[in-house]
Amino acid sequence: MSLYTNRQWFYVKRPEGRVGAEHYELRETPMDEELAINEVLVEQRFISVDPYMRIQQAERNTYDLPHPLGIVQRAATVGQVLQSNSSQFKPGDWVLGYSGWQTLAKCHISELQKLDPELAPVSTALGVLGMPGRTAWFGLMEAGRPRAGDTLLVSGAAGAVGSLVAQFGKKAGCKVIGIAGGPAKCEYLINRLKLDGAVDYRAFSTTAALAQELERVTGGWDVYFDNVGGWITDAVMPLLKLRARAVICGAIAQYDGGLDQPDLGPRFLQHMLFKRATIQGILARDFTHRMEELRAAVGPWVKSGEVFLDETIVEGFDQLPEALNSLFEGANTGKLLVKV
Amino acid sequence: MSLYTNRQWFYVKRPEGRVGAEHYELRETPMDEELAINEVLVEQRFISVDPYMRIQQAERNTYDLPHPLGIVQRAATVGQVLQSNSSQFKPGDWVLGYSGWQTLAKCHISELQKLDPELAPVSTALGVLGMPGRTAWFGLMEAGRPRAGDTLLVSGAAGAVGSLVAQFGKKAGCKVIGIAGGPAKCEYLINRLKLDGAVDYRAFSTTAALAQELERVTGGWDVYFDNVGGWITDAVMPLLKLRARAVICGAIAQYDGGLDQPDLGPRFLQHMLFKRATIQGILARDFTHRMEELRAAVGPWVKSGEVFLDETIVEGFDQLPEALNSLFEGANTGKLLVKV
Known part of the structure; x- marks a missing residue:
């Protein structure tokens, strides 16, 4: 029946x-x-x-x-x-x-x-009190280790995880620059998320040109929270500062085929050496057992409207x-x- | 005068x-x-x-x-x-x-x-009680964080830093595989350094072929100590295991020109994400103030001949x-x- x-x-x-x-x-x-x-x-x-x-x-x-x-x-x-x-x-x-x-x-x-x-x-x-919030919070705080005054660069900054990372970075006292695609999203980063800068990657046709703009806007990064990978990350990597931390959370630019087929980008590991920097890959599942911490830290900000998704x-x-x-x-x- | x-x-x-x-x-x-x-x-x-x-x-x-x-x-x-x-x-x-x-x-x-x-x-x-020893010891122990039973893969394993890292890895209870160029060096890794395996990168003409051999010999790595960069590291990176740690200590394969000119390799950061792995760049100078620790830890092994360079x-x-x-x-x- x-x-x-x-x-x-x-x-x-x-x-x-x-x-x-x-x-x-x-x-x-x-x-x-x-x-x-x-x-x-x-x-x-x-x-x-x-x-x-x-x-x-x-x-x-x-x-x-x-x-x-x-x-x-x-x-x-x-x-x-x-x-x-x-x-x-x-x-x-x-x-x-x-x-x-x-x-x-x-x-x-x-x-x-x-x-x-x-x-x-x-x-x-x-969202903010679920998987994307957990990813953003623990990824930034534990792998990114932001300090007041740090420059935090976030790719995919208008997305779910990215827009939370950007806001958490502001809470931690960072100068936060977002990368997003198109003027509307960049306007969103500045006017809604109140970031310190926004770079529209779609306005650049080469890695070198994007890198130049990113260098101009950021002056180099202490923390890079990467949601996109691909050529945007190619442009970002060499701009790291001493003891910088990159958090690899996603590679959305590569999902259309790059996961099954090798795609090429400039080698950059020597920069990690020169700057004694760290890269760490993170997944939400590693922090599933810590939801109480997330709710305790972020819940009040969500309630007050200070942080939103x-x-x-x-x-x-x-x-x-x-x-x-x-x-x-x-x-x-x-x-x-x-x-x- | x-x-x-x-x-x-x-x-x-x-x-x-x-x-x-x-x-x-x-x-x-x-x-x-x-x-x-x-x-x-x-x-x-x-x-x-x-x-x-x-x-x-x-x-x-x-x-x-x-x-x-x-x-x-x-x-x-x-x-x-x-x-x-x-x-x-x-x-x-x-x-x-x-x-x-x-x-x-x-x-x-x-x-x-x-x-x-x-x-x-x-x-x-x-050597062992100077800059190369300091690089090998602190790079491996602090950035590589070896645990007994881990598989440690070392590139440039017959070199100054590499041969020390390999021996320190054995001391830490790791299975240690070295990568070196030519049969004589590989024989040195096995017979003199007593490593668990050696891979002669010169025997392979493509990244894919080298990667296949490295996978066969290592079964994947928990710690990769990289002295060479370039195409060898391209082959190594995707073979990481869960929560693996890569230590970037040198990029000797790229020094002939790659430092001034961008050279291309396969993008690999998505693997860091899948495996929640860490890459850390290290330089000897960051540990200059800790020479006493080095002498205390390594000095007795040098005296007894257990570790040598x-x-x-x-x-x-x-x-x-x-x-x-x-x-x-x-x-x-x-x-x-x-x-x-």
Whole structure:
């Protein structure tokens, strides 16, 4: 007896370049209401779309095995309990889960985290108080080790992680320069995020020209928080200052193909030597056990509005593959979410 | 009244590629015996020849301003006091200094460090108990953070710093694999240094082929101590294991021109992310104030013969420029010294 229809985006074809709708299939599956003990049925409200999803679509192992073909695209989700077979959840409760691109999911309660909409808007569990916030906070504070007066350079600065790193850097007393694509995003960095400078990489056609502008604007960097990799990072690396720290958080510019095919850039390791600098790669998962610290440090700033993560909300479950694709076109400012 | 003739190698022309005799001029300068208070006249016995000298000949700033043209080539030296105007030094005393490529030098005693030939052979002050030893010890222990059972991969493993890093790695309980050029050096790594494996990079003509062999021999690395950079490091980087640490100590493969001209290699920073790895550049000078620690940790091993730094000794002051050049041909095993 199926009362419900679950709509699901199956990941069916590995992208070679840009990911899009052709790599997914939308299926409708009947779903009954039968729940095991401590299981609940969740109806998703917000589904997350994140750059890391493209990494997991590389052919070879990255930080995980490749995302299997033929299953629902994995993703973090915020939804509401529709039916419950647990004393700990009741219909209407908001929950954070990792249910993927589907409108409904039966979940064991151990897979869910209850959200209090009075404390913060529920979508922040996918943003500033979730994975992107954790990545930005611990990546910057622990690997970047910012000090007051440092120059912090952030690539992908108008994105989810980048815009948080930039704000955390201001809180730490840094001079913060953001790199983003296009005048609108740069205007956003200056006027909304109140950064000390913004560089529009799209205004430059060569690494050397971009490097020259970055040098002019920053005077060299103490901390570089990298979300993009590729030719932008090529331009940034030689501008490091003594004992500089680079945090490698993403390489979004290389996701369209560079993960499976080697791409070339200038060798730069000698600069690490000359300046006794450090590069560290970080992933959100290394800090999952420290969410309490994140909430303690950042929660009050979110409540007061001092730190925020703007959302780009795409309406409609059907839009998920296109929304993922749009991340690599730089369409979003802040956190990209799909509203079911 | 000149009693002495000082022979000096002046650095007169900036090399674009390989450095050699054509970039130096040998001059003979008369020298009197007049000494200011607390000055001594030192006759050099051993003059050091180190890869870093080529870095300082780059046209642009590296970790220092470029070595000025028209002055005596700077270098560390071990010599004996010939005359003294200080109560703290007497003729015959052995001293470590930084007097450069010249047979004689008048030095203020604050520039000198007295050596006790009973404690260790005086040339060790230019080797295992000097700059190369300090670089190897602190670079490995502090930036590499080796743990028992780790796989340590060392490039330039038959060189001064490399052969010490390899031995310190064995002391730390690591499985140690060395990379060196040619079968003789690889035999040295296995039979003299007792390493667990050796890879002759000259046996491979492509990065991919070298990478395949390195993967076979190492199974991936936890610590990479890099003295060479260039295409060897290109092959090494993607073979990192979870939370690996790369120590960038030198880039000798790039010194022939790569420091002034950008050279291309495959981008690899995404691997740092996937594996949450760290790269750190180190220089001996950052640990100069910690020589006591070095002597305490390594001195006993040197005395017992458990750790050693073999020397390649070139006879004759006139050979200095050629000796420097030979470093980049990989002619030396262990520490290269010129005996005056």
